[in-house]
Amino acid sequence: MRLPLRLIFSIPLLIILINPTPTSAHFFPNITAIPSSLIPNTTIWAAFSNLVGCKKGQKADGLPKLKEYFQYFGYLNTSYSDFSDEFDDSLEIAVKTYQLNFNLNATGQIDAETIKRIVVPRCGNPDIVNGTSAMHPGKPSANSTIHTVAHYSFFPNRPRWPPSKSQLTYAFLPENQLSDVVKTVFSRAFERWSEVTTLTFTEISSFNRADIRIGFFSREHGDGEPFDGVLGTLAHAFSPPTGRCHFDGEENWVIDGDFLNGAPLSAVDLESVAVHEIGHILGLGHSSVEEAIMYPSISSGTRKVELADDDIMGIQELYGSNPNYNGSVSSLTPTGERETSGASRVDYWLWERGVLLVVGFINLSIIIHLDFFT
Known part of the structure; x- marks a missing residue:
């Protein structure tokens, strides 16, 4: 499947298109409710597994698709056009940069560990913007007197919501007709960020007037970042202050968060992805810390919703700390209740291990995204 490439413009353009049609998203109360007909046998990037062992100077049938993948996520620049089956110098550099970002052995060769990371579902936003990656290098934390290395990052020019917008509103695309149960998942996700910052979040009914607008779409939906069906980009x-947050409606979104007993390949925890995406809405980019919410990928059938220290340091650098924040975040169950007992806390810790999606950077100064609902 060909991954679409971003359109880069040097001057503003006015483009008039027909509004995309929102999708009826797939929501399931638990993993057992996902019908077998919706469970794929493999991921859309699984064919890359055939490339293990490839290195510069070799040729392989799957390399053109891999080059598209790396260009889509920023590892090959937009002017790159050699989508042949030859492993060239540019691809070697792209592979090495990817390996550095994901804390892998940076050889520039496609080994099994690199492929294992590439095929994990993730967000459709790039890891590299304008040729610059912010994921790998550590930097001293601005919020701590302790010698701490932080790996959080921000969008170019560090955009954030202004102080006058500390009370943010959010709304859901009416055409999606989301249930109260699904909306509650997002309410919990917002609360995880409000616990550690000066920001608050309130749902309102007017989609067009909300600061943050959440919608579920399928395939091409008008912003230049098409979704690709089950798994792949989520x-x-x-x-x-754009405030747009888009989810792939074709994913099998699970809302109860119970993955202890295993899950089918396509099960994706809605709250895990929502917490991550909200981080982007607030101004955070990706982190190279695998335990962080803002790590760029999440395996299907996993759950991770609690903010890591790296996430907290990053968001507090933008907005400051909640006066009531005492250095730890509370655990919310899928019903919105907080865990209190020691035994429950251990169970919840086990429940929430996983690898998280994360969304990449979008340089809004050069990439034209069309907002059809504002």
Whole structure:
């Protein structure tokens, strides 16, 4: 499947298109409710597994698609056009940069560990913007007197919501007709960020007037970032103060968060992805810390919703700390209740291990995204 490439413009353009049709998203109360007909046998990027062992100077049938993948996520620049089956110098550099970002052995060769990471579902936003990656290098934390290395990042020019917008509103695309149960998942996701910052979040009914607008779409939906069906890319969000957050409606979204007993390949925890995307809406980019919410990928059938220290340091650098924040975040169950007992806390810790999606950077100064609902 060909991954669409971004359109880069040097001057503003006015483009008039027909509004995309929102999708009726797939929501399931638990993993057992997902019908077998919706469970794929493999991911859309699984064919890349045949490339293990490839290195510069070799030729292989799957390399053109891999080059498209790396260009889509920013590892090959937009002017790159050699989509042949030859492993060239540019691809070697792209592979090495990817390996650095994901804390892999940076050889520039396609080894099994690199492919294992590439095929994990993730967001459709790039890891590299304008040739610059912010994922790998550590930097001293601005919020701590302790010598701490932080890996959080921001969008170019560090956009954030202005102080006058500390009370943010959000709304859901009416055409999606989301249930109260699904909306509650998002309410919990927003609360995880409000616990550690000065920001608050309130749902309103007017989609067009909300600061943050959440919608589920399928395939091409008008912003230049098409979704690709089950797995692959899961969601993407835009930097402040754009406030747009889009989810792939074709995913099998699970809302109860119970993955202890295993899950089919396609099960995706809605709250895990929502917490990550909200981080982007607030101004955070990707982190190279695998335990962080803002790590760029999440395996299907996993759950991770609690903010890591890296996430908290990053968001507090933008907005400051909640006066009531005492250095730890509370755990919310899928019903919205907080865990209190020691035994429950251990169970919840086990429940929430996983690898998280994360959304990449979008340089809004050069990439034209069309907003059809504002």
